[in-house]
Amino acid sequence: MSNETKDLNNYHHTSSYSHYNNIDSQNMMSLPYISGPCTYNANMISSQIGSDLHSSSQGAFGFGFKPSPSSSEFFNPSIDQDYNYNYNTSHKSHAVVGGGGGAIIENETRVSASPSSSEADHHGKSRMKREADDGGDEQRSQKVAKTKKNQEKKIREPRVSFMTKTEVDHLEDGYRWRKYGQKAVKNSPYPRSYYRCTTQKCNVKKRVERSYQDPTVVITTYESQHNHPIPTTRRMAMFSGPAASDYKSSSLSPFSSFINTPTSFAHDDLFRVPYSSVNANPYYQQQQNHEFQNDSDYELLKEMFPSVFFKQES
DNA sequence: CGGCTTTGACCAGCGC
DNA sequence: GCGCTGGTCAAAGCCG
Numbered sequence: 001m002s003n004e005t006k007d008l009n010n011y012h013h014t015s016s017y018s019h020y021n022n023i024d025s026q027n028m029m030s031l032p033y034i035s036g037p038c039t040y041n042a043n044m045i046s047s048q049i050g051s052d053l054h055s056s057s058q059g060a061f062g063f064g065f066k067p068s069p070s071s072s073e074f075f076n077p078s079i080d081q082d083y084n085y086n087y088n089t090s091h092k093s094h095a096v097v098g099g100g101g102g103a104i105i106e107n108e109t110r111v112s113a114s115p116s117s118s119e120a121d122h123h124g125k126s127r128m129k130r131e132a133d134d135g136g137d138e139q140r141s142q143k144v145a146k147t148k149k150n151q152e153k154k155i156r157e158p159r160v161s162f163m164t165k166t167e168v169d170h171l172e173d174g175y176r177w178r179k180y181g182q183k184a185v186k187n188s189p190y191p192r193s194y195y196r197c198t199t200q201k202c203n204v205k206k207r208v209e210r211s212y213q214d215p216t217v218v219i220t221t222y223e224s225q226h227n228h229p230i231p232t233t234r235r236m237a238m239f240s241g242p243a244a245s246d247y248k249s250s251s252l253s254p255f256s257s258f259i260n261t262p263t264s265f266a267h268d269d270l271f272r273v274p275y276s277s278v279n280a281n282p283y284y285q286q287q288q289n290h291e292f293q294n295d296s297d298y299e300l301l302k303e304m305f306p307s308v309f310f311k312q313e314s
Numbered sequence: 315c316g317g318c319t320t321t322g323a324c325c326a327g328c329g330c
Numbered sequence: 331g332c333g334c335t336g337g338t339c340a341a342a343g344c345c346g
Binding site for chain 1: 334335336337338339340
Binding site: 177178180182198 | 319321
Protein backbone atom coordinates (compact mmCIF):
# COMPACT_ATOMS: atom_id res chain seq x y z
CA MET A 1 0.00 0.00 0.00
CA SER A 2 1.36 3.37 -0.96
CA ASN A 3 1.99 6.16 1.43
CA GLU A 4 -0.74 8.08 -0.18
CA THR A 5 -3.12 5.26 0.36
CA LYS A 6 -2.22 5.22 4.00
CA ASP A 7 -2.85 8.91 4.20
CA LEU A 8 -6.17 8.56 2.55
CA ASN A 9 -7.15 5.90 4.94
CA ASN A 10 -6.25 8.16 7.76
CA TYR A 11 -8.61 10.75 6.42
CA HIS A 12 -11.45 8.34 6.33
CA HIS A 13 -14.44 9.17 8.46
CA THR A 14 -13.17 12.48 9.62
CA SER A 15 -15.76 14.77 8.19
CA SER A 16 -18.98 14.92 6.30
CA TYR A 17 -19.44 14.41 2.64
CA SER A 18 -20.53 16.39 -0.38
CA HIS A 19 -20.39 15.90 -4.12
CA TYR A 20 -17.65 15.22 -6.57
CA ASN A 21 -16.17 18.51 -5.85
CA ASN A 22 -14.75 19.65 -9.12
CA ILE A 23 -16.62 17.19 -11.15
CA ASP A 24 -19.81 18.85 -12.07
CA SER A 25 -22.20 16.06 -11.40
CA GLN A 26 -25.10 17.91 -12.90
CA ASN A 27 -23.37 18.33 -16.16
CA MET A 28 -21.78 14.97 -16.27
CA MET A 29 -22.90 12.57 -18.84
CA SER A 30 -23.13 8.91 -18.31
CA LEU A 31 -23.04 6.01 -20.58
CA PRO A 32 -25.95 3.68 -20.99
CA TYR A 33 -26.22 0.29 -19.52
CA ILE A 34 -23.80 -2.04 -21.05
CA SER A 35 -23.85 -5.70 -20.61
CA GLY A 36 -21.49 -8.25 -21.89
CA PRO A 37 -18.31 -6.95 -23.41
CA CYS A 38 -18.06 -3.33 -22.44
CA THR A 39 -18.10 -1.46 -25.67
CA TYR A 40 -17.63 2.13 -24.93
CA ASN A 41 -20.22 4.43 -26.36
CA ALA A 42 -17.98 6.64 -28.38
CA ASN A 43 -20.89 8.43 -29.89
CA MET A 44 -21.77 9.97 -26.63
CA ILE A 45 -18.24 10.87 -25.86
CA SER A 46 -17.38 12.42 -29.12
CA SER A 47 -20.47 14.51 -29.21
CA GLN A 48 -19.35 16.10 -26.01
CA ILE A 49 -15.84 16.92 -27.01
CA GLY A 50 -15.39 20.53 -27.79
CA SER A 51 -13.73 21.89 -30.83
CA ASP A 52 -10.83 23.12 -28.81
CA LEU A 53 -9.85 19.63 -28.12
CA HIS A 54 -10.61 18.57 -31.57
CA SER A 55 -8.45 21.18 -33.10
CA SER A 56 -5.58 20.55 -30.79
CA SER A 57 -2.36 20.25 -32.66
CA GLN A 58 -0.48 18.71 -29.81
CA GLY A 59 -1.97 15.34 -30.17
CA ALA A 60 -4.02 14.23 -27.25
CA PHE A 61 -4.04 13.04 -23.74
CA GLY A 62 -1.42 10.47 -24.16
CA PHE A 63 -1.70 8.60 -20.96
CA GLY A 64 -2.80 5.23 -19.87
CA PHE A 65 -3.47 3.84 -16.51
CA LYS A 66 -1.55 1.06 -15.02
CA PRO A 67 -3.49 0.23 -11.96
CA SER A 68 -2.51 -2.65 -9.86
CA PRO A 69 -4.09 -5.66 -11.45
CA SER A 70 -4.99 -7.07 -8.12
CA SER A 71 -6.69 -4.05 -6.75
CA SER A 72 -7.99 -2.03 -9.61
CA GLU A 73 -11.18 -3.23 -11.12
CA PHE A 74 -12.27 -0.70 -13.62
CA PHE A 75 -12.05 2.84 -14.68
CA ASN A 76 -14.25 5.21 -16.54
CA PRO A 77 -13.11 8.04 -18.67
CA SER A 78 -15.05 11.24 -18.75
CA ILE A 79 -14.22 14.42 -20.44
CA ASP A 80 -14.37 17.58 -18.49
CA GLN A 81 -14.47 19.93 -21.31
CA ASP A 82 -14.14 23.00 -19.21
CA TYR A 83 -15.11 25.35 -21.93
CA ASN A 84 -18.08 27.55 -22.35
CA TYR A 85 -20.19 25.17 -24.23
CA ASN A 86 -23.81 24.80 -23.41
CA TYR A 87 -24.90 21.28 -22.94
CA ASN A 88 -28.54 20.73 -22.42
CA THR A 89 -28.31 17.02 -22.37
CA SER A 90 -27.77 15.13 -19.21
CA HIS A 91 -27.85 11.40 -19.21
CA LYS A 92 -27.06 9.14 -16.40
CA SER A 93 -26.90 5.47 -16.32
CA HIS A 94 -24.94 2.58 -15.03
CA ALA A 95 -23.12 -0.10 -16.80
CA VAL A 96 -22.91 -3.63 -15.66
CA VAL A 97 -20.03 -5.35 -17.20
CA GLY A 98 -19.74 -9.03 -17.12
CA GLY A 99 -16.11 -9.86 -16.84
CA GLY A 100 -14.67 -12.87 -18.49
CA GLY A 101 -12.56 -13.30 -15.44
CA GLY A 102 -15.71 -13.83 -13.48
CA ALA A 103 -16.00 -10.37 -12.00
CA ILE A 104 -19.17 -8.36 -12.26
CA ILE A 105 -18.24 -4.77 -12.37
CA GLU A 106 -20.66 -1.97 -11.98
CA ASN A 107 -19.60 1.38 -13.14
CA GLU A 108 -20.87 4.78 -13.96
CA THR A 109 -19.19 6.74 -16.63
CA ARG A 110 -19.79 10.39 -17.01
CA VAL A 111 -18.72 13.00 -19.43
CA SER A 112 -18.46 16.26 -17.70
CA ALA A 113 -18.85 19.61 -19.35
CA SER A 114 -18.61 22.14 -16.64
CA PRO A 115 -17.38 25.55 -17.50
CA SER A 116 -15.12 26.86 -14.84
CA SER A 117 -13.05 29.96 -14.74
CA SER A 118 -11.43 29.68 -11.38
CA GLU A 119 -9.28 26.81 -12.39
CA ALA A 120 -7.80 28.60 -15.32
CA ASP A 121 -7.27 31.61 -13.18
CA HIS A 122 -5.31 29.65 -10.71
CA HIS A 123 -3.39 28.07 -13.48
CA GLY A 124 -2.27 31.36 -14.85
CA LYS A 125 -1.76 32.80 -11.46
CA SER A 126 0.54 30.10 -10.32
CA ARG A 127 2.63 30.38 -13.38
CA MET A 128 2.92 34.07 -12.82
CA LYS A 129 3.77 33.54 -9.25
CA ARG A 130 6.50 31.14 -10.11
CA GLU A 131 7.98 33.60 -12.54
CA ALA A 132 7.86 36.32 -9.98
CA ASP A 133 9.32 34.21 -7.25
CA ASP A 134 12.20 33.26 -9.42
CA GLY A 135 13.09 36.90 -9.73
CA GLY A 136 12.65 37.82 -6.09
CA ASP A 137 10.47 40.40 -4.35
CA GLU A 138 11.23 43.06 -6.88
CA GLN A 139 9.12 41.29 -9.37
CA ARG A 140 6.30 40.78 -6.97
CA SER A 141 4.61 43.95 -8.03
CA GLN A 142 5.10 42.95 -11.61
CA LYS A 143 3.42 39.73 -10.78
CA VAL A 144 0.30 41.59 -9.81
CA ALA A 145 0.25 43.44 -13.05
CA LYS A 146 0.90 40.28 -14.96
CA THR A 147 -1.84 38.55 -13.10
CA LYS A 148 -4.29 41.24 -14.04
CA LYS A 149 -3.19 40.98 -17.59
CA ASN A 150 -3.45 37.28 -17.44
CA GLN A 151 -6.97 37.48 -16.21
CA GLU A 152 -7.93 39.18 -19.39
CA LYS A 153 -6.74 36.22 -21.29
CA LYS A 154 -8.38 33.27 -19.74
CA ILE A 155 -6.79 30.41 -21.47
CA ARG A 156 -8.33 27.20 -20.35
CA GLU A 157 -6.59 23.95 -20.60
CA PRO A 158 -8.69 20.97 -21.62
CA ARG A 159 -9.40 18.62 -18.82
CA VAL A 160 -10.31 15.02 -18.79
CA SER A 161 -11.68 13.30 -15.76
CA PHE A 162 -11.68 9.62 -15.12
CA MET A 163 -13.50 7.74 -12.49
CA THR A 164 -11.59 4.65 -11.65
CA LYS A 165 -12.77 1.94 -9.42
CA THR A 166 -9.58 1.02 -7.72
CA GLU A 167 -7.94 0.72 -4.39
CA VAL A 168 -4.89 2.41 -5.79
CA ASP A 169 -5.01 6.14 -5.41
CA HIS A 170 -2.33 7.20 -7.81
CA LEU A 171 -2.77 5.16 -10.92
CA GLU A 172 0.21 4.46 -13.06
CA ASP A 173 -0.23 6.04 -16.44
CA GLY A 174 3.27 5.80 -17.78
CA TYR A 175 4.21 9.38 -17.09
CA ARG A 176 6.22 10.61 -14.19
CA TRP A 177 4.47 12.85 -11.76
CA ARG A 178 5.63 14.99 -8.92
CA LYS A 179 3.23 15.65 -6.16
CA TYR A 180 3.14 19.33 -5.36
CA GLY A 181 0.24 19.59 -3.05
CA GLN A 182 -2.51 17.95 -1.14
CA LYS A 183 -5.60 19.63 0.07
CA ALA A 184 -8.49 18.59 2.16
CA VAL A 185 -11.58 18.90 0.08
CA LYS A 186 -14.64 20.48 1.52
CA ASN A 187 -17.13 17.98 2.85
CA SER A 188 -15.00 15.09 1.80
CA PRO A 189 -12.98 12.88 4.09
CA TYR A 190 -10.51 12.28 1.33
CA PRO A 191 -7.85 14.77 0.39
CA ARG A 192 -7.18 15.83 -3.14
CA SER A 193 -3.67 15.36 -4.39
CA TYR A 194 -2.07 17.55 -7.00
CA TYR A 195 0.51 16.22 -9.38
CA ARG A 196 2.58 17.83 -12.07
CA CYS A 197 4.34 16.12 -14.90
CA THR A 198 8.02 16.06 -14.11
CA THR A 199 9.06 16.46 -17.69
CA GLN A 200 10.50 19.87 -18.36
CA LYS A 201 8.30 22.28 -20.27
CA CYS A 202 5.36 19.98 -19.82
CA ASN A 203 2.76 21.68 -17.70
CA VAL A 204 0.32 18.81 -17.51
CA LYS A 205 -1.24 18.48 -14.13
CA LYS A 206 -3.53 16.03 -12.60
CA ARG A 207 -5.67 15.91 -9.55
CA VAL A 208 -6.46 12.72 -7.79
CA GLU A 209 -9.22 12.42 -5.30
CA ARG A 210 -11.29 9.63 -3.96
CA SER A 211 -15.00 9.84 -4.34
CA TYR A 212 -16.74 10.35 -1.08
CA GLN A 213 -19.82 8.69 -2.49
CA ASP A 214 -18.00 5.56 -3.40
CA PRO A 215 -14.63 5.29 -1.69
CA THR A 216 -13.66 2.60 -4.11
CA VAL A 217 -13.74 5.13 -6.91
CA VAL A 218 -10.81 7.41 -7.62
CA ILE A 219 -11.43 10.52 -9.67
CA THR A 220 -8.45 11.52 -11.71
CA THR A 221 -8.53 14.77 -13.60
CA TYR A 222 -5.91 15.54 -16.18
CA GLU A 223 -5.31 19.08 -17.23
CA SER A 224 -3.59 20.08 -20.42
CA GLN A 225 -1.79 17.74 -22.69
CA HIS A 226 1.62 16.17 -22.66
CA ASN A 227 3.96 17.59 -25.21
CA HIS A 228 6.37 14.72 -25.01
CA PRO A 229 6.36 10.98 -25.31
CA ILE A 230 5.88 8.69 -22.39
CA PRO A 231 9.15 8.37 -20.52
CA THR A 232 10.83 5.04 -20.68
CA THR A 233 12.61 5.11 -17.37
CA ARG A 234 11.70 3.26 -14.23
CA ARG A 235 7.99 2.74 -14.26
CA MET A 236 7.95 2.23 -17.94
CA ALA A 237 9.73 -1.01 -17.42
CA MET A 238 6.45 -2.28 -16.05
CA PHE A 239 4.73 -1.62 -19.30
CA SER A 240 7.11 -3.32 -21.63
CA GLY A 241 5.68 -0.75 -23.92
CA PRO A 242 7.02 1.08 -26.90
CA ALA A 243 10.05 3.24 -26.83
CA ALA A 244 9.54 6.78 -25.79
CA SER A 245 10.30 7.95 -29.27
CA ASP A 246 7.61 5.75 -30.63
CA TYR A 247 4.84 7.78 -29.14
CA LYS A 248 2.29 7.01 -31.76
CA SER A 249 2.55 3.34 -31.31
CA SER A 250 2.04 3.48 -27.60
CA SER A 251 -0.68 1.26 -26.29
CA LEU A 252 -1.05 3.43 -23.25
CA SER A 253 -4.11 5.56 -23.22
CA PRO A 254 -7.08 6.38 -21.10
CA PHE A 255 -8.85 3.53 -22.72
CA SER A 256 -6.15 1.02 -22.87
CA SER A 257 -6.26 -0.14 -19.32
CA PHE A 258 -9.67 -1.58 -19.82
CA ILE A 259 -9.51 -2.30 -23.44
CA ASN A 260 -8.41 -5.67 -24.40
CA THR A 261 -7.75 -5.79 -28.02
CA PRO A 262 -5.17 -8.22 -29.22
CA THR A 263 -2.82 -5.38 -29.93
CA SER A 264 -3.43 -3.41 -26.79
CA PHE A 265 -1.88 -5.76 -24.36
CA ALA A 266 0.02 -8.09 -26.51
CA HIS A 267 3.12 -7.29 -24.54
CA ASP A 268 1.72 -7.15 -21.12
CA ASP A 269 0.40 -10.24 -19.52
CA LEU A 270 -0.26 -8.51 -16.27
CA PHE A 271 -2.59 -6.21 -18.06
CA ARG A 272 -4.45 -8.84 -19.87
CA VAL A 273 -5.64 -10.83 -16.97
CA PRO A 274 -7.77 -8.41 -15.01
CA TYR A 275 -9.34 -6.81 -18.03
CA SER A 276 -9.54 -9.79 -20.20
CA SER A 277 -13.20 -9.47 -20.95
CA VAL A 278 -13.65 -5.78 -21.01
CA ASN A 279 -13.61 -4.19 -24.37
CA ALA A 280 -14.36 -0.52 -24.24
CA ASN A 281 -12.55 0.53 -27.33
CA PRO A 282 -14.67 3.01 -29.23
CA TYR A 283 -13.10 2.00 -32.46
CA TYR A 284 -13.96 -1.54 -31.71
CA GLN A 285 -17.50 -0.45 -31.33
CA GLN A 286 -17.40 1.27 -34.64
CA GLN A 287 -16.10 -1.84 -36.23
CA GLN A 288 -18.59 -4.08 -34.61
CA ASN A 289 -21.74 -2.07 -34.40
CA HIS A 290 -21.20 0.87 -36.71
CA GLU A 291 -22.60 3.16 -34.08
CA PHE A 292 -20.60 6.19 -35.01
CA GLN A 293 -22.94 8.65 -36.53
CA ASN A 294 -20.33 10.06 -38.79
CA ASP A 295 -16.67 10.05 -39.47
CA SER A 296 -16.07 13.25 -37.57
CA ASP A 297 -16.98 11.60 -34.33
CA TYR A 298 -14.49 8.92 -34.94
CA GLU A 299 -11.86 11.36 -36.05
CA LEU A 300 -12.50 13.38 -32.95
CA LEU A 301 -11.91 10.46 -30.71
CA LYS A 302 -8.85 9.58 -32.63
CA GLU A 303 -7.42 12.93 -31.85
CA MET A 304 -8.35 12.67 -28.25
CA PHE A 305 -6.91 9.25 -27.71
CA PRO A 306 -4.54 8.53 -30.53
CA SER A 307 -2.64 5.88 -28.73
CA VAL A 308 -5.65 3.63 -28.87
CA PHE A 309 -6.30 4.20 -32.48
CA PHE A 310 -2.78 4.00 -33.68
CA LYS A 311 -2.61 0.67 -32.06
CA GLN A 312 -5.80 -0.33 -33.69
CA GLU A 313 -4.78 0.81 -37.06
CA SER A 314 -1.28 -0.45 -37.03
C1' DC B 315 22.66 13.16 -3.67
C1' DG B 316 18.77 13.48 -6.56
C1' DG B 317 14.05 12.74 -6.74
C1' DC B 318 10.03 12.64 -4.39
C1' DT B 319 6.52 13.45 -0.62
C1' DT B 320 4.73 16.05 3.13
C1' DT B 321 2.67 19.99 4.91
C1' DG B 322 1.96 24.65 6.52
C1' DA B 323 1.61 29.00 4.38
C1' DC B 324 0.16 31.90 0.89
C1' DC B 325 -2.82 33.76 -2.70
C1' DA B 326 -6.90 34.68 -5.57
C1' DG B 327 -11.72 33.99 -6.51
C1' DC B 328 -16.16 33.92 -4.80
C1' DG B 329 -20.23 34.42 -1.94
C1' DC B 330 -22.36 36.72 1.75
C1' DG C 331 -14.61 43.54 4.01
C1' DC C 332 -14.44 39.02 5.62
C1' DG C 333 -14.32 34.21 5.63
C1' DC C 334 -14.23 30.10 2.98
C1' DT C 335 -12.29 27.32 -0.52
C1' DG C 336 -9.29 25.57 -4.16
C1' DG C 337 -4.83 25.67 -6.01
C1' DT C 338 0.06 26.34 -5.52
C1' DC C 339 4.53 27.15 -3.37
C1' DA C 340 8.53 25.77 -1.06
C1' DA C 341 11.13 24.25 2.94
C1' DA C 342 11.95 20.18 5.28
C1' DG C 343 12.30 15.50 5.46
C1' DC C 344 12.40 10.85 3.54
C1' DC C 345 14.18 7.26 0.62
C1' DG C 346 16.75 4.46 -2.60
